[in-house]
Amino acid sequence: MTPAEVDPNEHILVVEDDRDLRDTLAEALRLEGYEVVSAEHGEAALRHLRSGARPCMVLLDLMMPVMDGWTLRREMLKDAALAAIPVVVMTAAGAGRAAGVEATVVVHKPLVMDDLVALVEAHCPHGAN
Amino acid sequence: MSATEKRETTVAVERLAPNEVPDLLDLLIEQVVDYAIFVLDRNGNIASWNAGAQRIKGYTPIEIIGQPYALFFTDEDRAAGKPAHILASARAHGRYHEEGWRRRKDGTRFWASVVMTALRDESGAVRGYAKITRDLTERRRAEEEARVAAAERASRQQAELDEREVRRSRDQLDLILRSVAEGVTAQRPDGRLVFANEAAARLSGFDSVAAMLAAPIDEMPRRFEMLREDGTSFPFEELPGRRALRGEATTATVRFKDRRTGEERWSFVSGAPVFDAEGRVEIAVNVFRELTEQRRSEAAWQFLADVSATLGASLDYEVTLKKVVELAVPRIADWCGVDVVEPDGHLEPLAVAHVDPGKLELAREWRRRWPPRPESLAGRVARSGTPELISEITTAMIEAGTPDLEQRRMALELGLRSVMVVPLRVGNETIGVLTFVTAESGRRFGAQDLVLASEVARRASLAVENARAYTEARLAVQTRDNFLAIASHELRTPLSALSVMTTSLVRAAGQGRLLSLGEDALKDRMVKADRQTRQLARLIDRLLDVSRLSTRDLRLERETLDLVEVARDVVSRYEDAAAERGSRIELKTSGETTGYWDRGRLDQVITNLVGNAIKYAPGAAVTVSVSGGGGHARLTVRDEGPGIPLEHQERIFDQFERASPSEDLPGMGLGLWLVRRIVAAHGGAITLDSRPGTGATFSVVLPMR
Numbered sequence: 001m002t003p004a005e006v007d008p009n010e011h012i013l014v015v016e017d018d019r020d021l022r023d024t025l026a027e028a029l030r031l032e033g034y035e036v037v038s039a040e041h042g043e044a045a046l047r048h049l050r051s052g053a054r055p056c057m058v059l060l061d062l063m064m065p066v067m068d069g070w071t072l073r074r075e076m077l078k079d080a081a082l083a084a085i086p087v088v089v090m091t092a093a094g095a096g097r098a099a100g101v102e103a104t105v106v107v108h109k110p111l112v113m114d115d116l117v118a119l120v121e122a123h124c125p126h127g128a129n
Numbered sequence: 130m131s132a133t134e135k136r137e138t139t140v141a142v143e144r145l146a147p148n149e150v151p152d153l154l155d156l157l158i159e160q161v162v163d164y165a166i167f168v169l170d171r172n173g174n175i176a177s178w179n180a181g182a183q184r185i186k187g188y189t190p191i192e193i194i195g196q197p198y199a200l201f202f203t204d205e206d207r208a209a210g211k212p213a214h215i216l217a218s219a220r221a222h223g224r225y226h227e228e229g230w231r232r233r234k235d236g237t238r239f240w241a242s243v244v245m246t247a248l249r250d251e252s253g254a255v256r257g258y259a260k261i262t263r264d265l266t267e268r269r270r271a272e273e274e275a276r277v278a279a280a281e282r283a284s285r286q287q288a289e290l291d292e293r294e295v296r297r298s299r300d301q302l303d304l305i306l307r308s309v310a311e312g313v314t315a316q317r318p319d320g321r322l323v324f325a326n327e328a329a330a331r332l333s334g335f336d337s338v339a340a341m342l343a344a345p346i347d348e349m350p351r352r353f354e355m356l357r358e359d360g361t362s363f364p365f366e367e368l369p370g371r372r373a374l375r376g377e378a379t380t381a382t383v384r385f386k387d388r389r390t391g392e393e394r395w396s397f398v399s400g401a402p403v404f405d406a407e408g409r410v411e412i413a414v415n416v417f418r419e420l421t422e423q424r425r426s427e428a429a430w431q432f433l434a435d436v437s438a439t440l441g442a443s444l445d446y447e448v449t450l451k452k453v454v455e456l457a458v459p460r461i462a463d464w465c466g467v468d469v470v471e472p473d474g475h476l477e478p479l480a481v482a483h484v485d486p487g488k489l490e491l492a493r494e495w496r497r498r499w500p501p502r503p504e505s506l507a508g509r510v511a512r513s514g515t516p517e518l519i520s521e522i523t524t525a526m527i528e529a530g531t532p533d534l535e536q537r538r539m540a541l542e543l544g545l546r547s548v549m550v551v552p553l554r555v556g557n558e559t560i561g562v563l564t565f566v567t568a569e570s571g572r573r574f575g576a577q578d579l580v581l582a583s584e585v586a587r588r589a590s591l592a593v594e595n596a597r598a599y600t601e602a603r604l605a606v607q608t609r610d611n612f613l614a615i616a617s618h619e620l621r622t623p624l625s626a627l628s629v630m631t632t633s634l635v636r637a638a639g640q641g642r643l644l645s646l647g648e649d650a651l652k653d654r655m656v657k658a659d660r661q662t663r664q665l666a667r668l669i670d671r672l673l674d675v676s677r678l679s680t681r682d683l684r685l686e687r688e689t690l691d692l693v694e695v696a697r698d699v700v701s702r703y704e705d706a707a708a709e710r711g712s713r714i715e716l717k718t719s720g721e722t723t724g725y726w727d728r729g730r731l732d733q734v735i736t737n738l739v740g741n742a743i744k745y746a747p748g749a750a751v752t753v754s755v756s757g758g759g760g761h762a763r764l765t766v767r768d769e770g771p772g773i774p775l776e777h778q779e780r781i782f783d784q785f786e787r788a789s790p791s792e793d794l795p796g797m798g799l800g801l802w803l804v805r806r807i808v809a810a811h812g813g814a815i816t817l818d819s820r821p822g823t824g825a826t827f828s829v830v831l832p833m834r
Contacts, residue, residue: 018622018623018626020623020626020657020660020661020664021622021623021625021626021629023657024626024627024629024630024633024657025626025629027630027633027654028629028630028632028633031633031636031637031642031646032633032636065745090625092617092618092619092621092622092625108621109621109622109624109625110621110624110625110628111625111628111629112628112632113628113629113632113633113636114632114636116629117636
């Protein structure tokens with residue numbers, strides 16, 4: 001699904017460079033009843049956000065090519081329209097590296113689906129029901 | 130006259146007519162001149178006198194008859210009552226005999242043999258005394274002379290004996306003084322030497338005792354600069370020998386520095402005065418003991434102890450070796466340098482120390498301008514691993530060893546005296562050399578010094594070995610920690626996908642929504658899960674491979690193969706992945722490309738390089754070229770992607786380094802490290818040529834065999 005096909009304000013943005021994990025997250029969240037837009041790096045995500053999209057939350061990986069998670073987060077904070085969007089950082093690096101990013105929550109890989117669902121439920125209107 | 134004499138006389142005159150005998154006897158008595166024969170009356174007065182008496186005693190009969198016979202005695206004998214005593218003795222025993230001094234009329238003394246016989250009548254009453262005196266003066270003189278002569282002879286013999294004894298003990302003392310290790314001299318108050326033993330001459334730098342005794346008084350201060358232990362000047366008049374001349378007994382440690390050669394000797398000197406009967410200094414005795422060797426030995430032990438302490442203080446072997454060099458100067462050498470053997474075999478100066486800080490820069494410049502050449506002493510020791518000593522550096526040696534004229538001029542100017550070079554050996558490998566040089570001090574290295582230097586090198590080598598082992602161990606621990614961090618990081622992402630997917634399906638099943646997904650969607654998820662599981666397994670295999678290679682040597686399984694075949698396999702495997710990312714791979718070949726290599730490992734090399742190119746340069750063209758010739762095969766993998774920033778290029782072949790994070794392929798930053806190890810194990814080399822914006826080219830050159 002491309003960004004243009006979803007409701008610009010009722011979706012979750014998944015930013016993850018690993019294709020398998022990215023696809024799996026998108027499918028799992030859709031199965032839970034959410035709209036999902038996915039991006040393979042920070043630059044693609046930023047393009048989507050600057051096009052006017054306002055996701056209810058961003059699931060953000062840190063280490064990515066082209067534009068990493070830290071950079072994307074800094075760009076979002078610079079833009080008043082984007083700064084308030086809840087961001088869940090997903091990291092495989094140690095807690096020390098994730099400390100450098102301002103996030104709503106940091107979750108550590110390997111990810112636990114039940115935790116993700118709880119986070120999403122707290123920030124996004126439930127699409128499935 | 131005794132009875133026996135009377136009988137003999139009687140016999141002698143028996144042949145005469147009986148009436149003739151008394152007359153003859155009278156004549157005999159009267160005319161005998163060798164004996165004084167006379168008679169004393171009962172009171173000791175002289176009653177008769179013969180010619181002999183007159184001759185011996187000097188009195189005429191008229192003068193003496195009637196006089197007491199005590200006149201013949203010396204004053205002392207008279208005073209002692211000797212005349213009466215003799216009469217009494219003759220009376221009591223019939224006869225008295227003695228030898229003793231008597232007096233002549235003129236007062237002179239003579240040595241007399243005297244026999245006094247009491248003359249008795251038929252009734253036994255003493256009527257008078259017969260006295261016979263003989264002058265024994267001549268005999269006595271002869272005897273006396275003989276005695277004196279004998280005594281003189283005896284005394285002369287004794288004197289000779291005494292003299293021989295004195296000479297013998299003086300020779301012994303001389304021998305002792307000559308053979309002692311201590312230098313002994315005796316000096317007169319005017320400073321003139323009157324005695325010196327061999328040791329004194331040798332220690333003072335004279336060829337012989339005679340030369341020392343003949344030298345002018347100021348020869349010693351002219352030859353030597355005298356220093357106290359602390360290196361300050363020792364005033365000449367304060368030396369123990371000079372003070373001894375002033376009556377003081379003192380001792381001191383004195384450093385004698387040869388003004389000509391700069392050589393220095395340490396002595397323990399004691400000076401003591403010998404006084405004459407009037408209490409004036411007659412002679413000053415100087416004893417000096419050589420301390421140089423003892424000092425050197427002490428310094429050597431102290432140096433070794435300091436070196437050992439230093440060696441334990443740091444695990445950085447360069448720091449350690451620099452310290453050793455500094456410690457060696459000035460105690461062991463005037464210069465000390467350490468050179469390390471570089472991987473290509475040449476010697477690289479690491480540190481140098483010089484006794485004179487002013488010359489340190491000169492020493493450094495020397496080493497910079499003329500680093501040790503393979504044919505130099507240091508180069509030879511580095512190659513052979515055998516210590517070398519040149520006790521005495523000759524001008525000819527310097528000329529032979531310095532083809533550069535400027536270097537020769539400097540070498541001659543520096544006054545190099547002695548040199549030794551010892552290898553630093555770790556295991557069977559020579560990792561460097563220590564060079565010790567003397568110049569200013571004038572000291573010459575000997576076998577003992579070489580033993581010391583070798584011991585220093587042995588300890589330093591051991592420290593280097595320990596430091597290396599420690600560094601390696603630390604690196605291994607660090608590698609393992611990095612490995613675990615990267616490994617866990619790399620495993621977390623595929624594990625996340627697998628976990629999210631299965632949990633998601635479990636949740637859907639729990640909510641009764643699983644079947645609503647439809648068979649195709651479910652199958653798609655199962656295929657992905659299967660792929661992710663296999664990817665995890667592959668990842669674990671690679672991690673184990675890398676882990677093994679980090680700690681062990683890479684073993685190759687060589688076979689004869691064509692590198693083009695291996696490259697073609699890899700390219701065909703990647704064609705789909707490349708196309709998916711908008712890239713295309715091209716393979717170019719030329720020349721003979723068959724060699725004796727490990728197929729599996731070379732597959733890994735090409736897989737890594739091609740995988741990286743596709744990963745980091747999506748959408749760009751990738752060209753793999755394989756060519757051969759001149760005993761080598763060359764493989765290049767070129768992409769036209771964004772290129773690799775310069776700051777990453779330097780470390781890109783290190784373990785756990787990567788230019789940027791991975792995407793599809795699990796990149797642990799181990800790929801290029803592994804590639805380099807495999808290429809090196811084949812005896813080849815890998816290089817990277819890249820500038821940001823113009824792509825990257827990795828080139829591998831492999832020897833055919």
